[in-house]
Amino acid sequence: MSQSTVALCFDFDAVSTWLHTFKAHHSPTKHSRGVFGAEVGSRRILDVLDEADVPSTWFVPGHTADSFPDAVEAVLSDGHAIQSHGWSHTNPSEYESKADERADLKRSLASLESLTGETPSGYRSPYWDFSRHTLELLQDLGFEWSSSLMGREFEPYYLRENWSADPDEPYDPGERTDVLEFPVSWYRDDWPALQFVMGASSQGPRPNEQAFFEAWRAQFDWMHEHVDGGIFTLTMHPQITGVAPRPEYLAELIDHMASKPDVTFRTLDSVAADIRS
C-alpha cells in the first residue's frame, strides 16, 4: 500500500470546444451543449466537490472566462484552482504561426488574471497537443507546469525540448527543461466514451456509464497498490460529467478513493510548488 494523490481536473471548455473542433459557429444546438456545461453541469460538479470537501483544478479557456464569468467566479469562490487552457481552445498544432499561438496564450492569461487576480502557473493544451513552439512559449510566458502529455501514467516528469523525431532516424528525446508535466491519459478522460457527437469518427459504442466510472476506480486502485507517491490525474468536462446521473457516479468514485489509506486530494499547482521547491 502506498501514499497517493488525487488530482481531479475539469476542462471548462463550455462553448469554445464546439467552435473549433466542429466548426459550429452557426449551430445554436451545439452551442447549447456548452451553455449547459457552463450554467448547469459546472454547478452540479461543484455541489459534488463541496459535499466531498475536496479541491480540484479547472482548466478554463479565456473564451469561457469572458463568456461565462459568473460560472467561473463560482468555481473560484468555492476554493478551486483555475489554470490556463488557451483562450480560443485552438489545437496548438493548428496555429499558422508562433506569433498567433503566443497571442492566444497571452490573451488567455489576461482573461484569467482579470477574473481571478492571479497569474496561472499551469497550462493544459487543448486536445492535449503541442506545436513545435508550445514548450518554448510556455517557458517564455513563465508557466511552471503543464498537464497535457503522456510520457508517464502516474509520475510527474520534466518536459524536454529540442527533440528530434525524424522517421528515418532514432528518436532523440532532447534536453530536460524546468517545465513540470503531470501526465494525462485518454483512458482517464470522460470525452472519448461519454460525449456523443453525431458523425464523429472517434465515436465508440455506448458504454455502460456506471461501469465506466468503475474502470476509473480500478485504475486508481492499481496505482494505489503499485505506485508509491502516484498522482491520479483525472480529466472531466462539466458538460459531460455534469449530465445526469453522472454526478452521482463521480461522488461514489470520490468516496471510494477517499476511503483508502494515505490518499490526499490536491490541486496540481500545489503539487507542482512542492516538487519544484
Ligand SMILES: [Zn+2]
Ligand atoms: Zn478542452
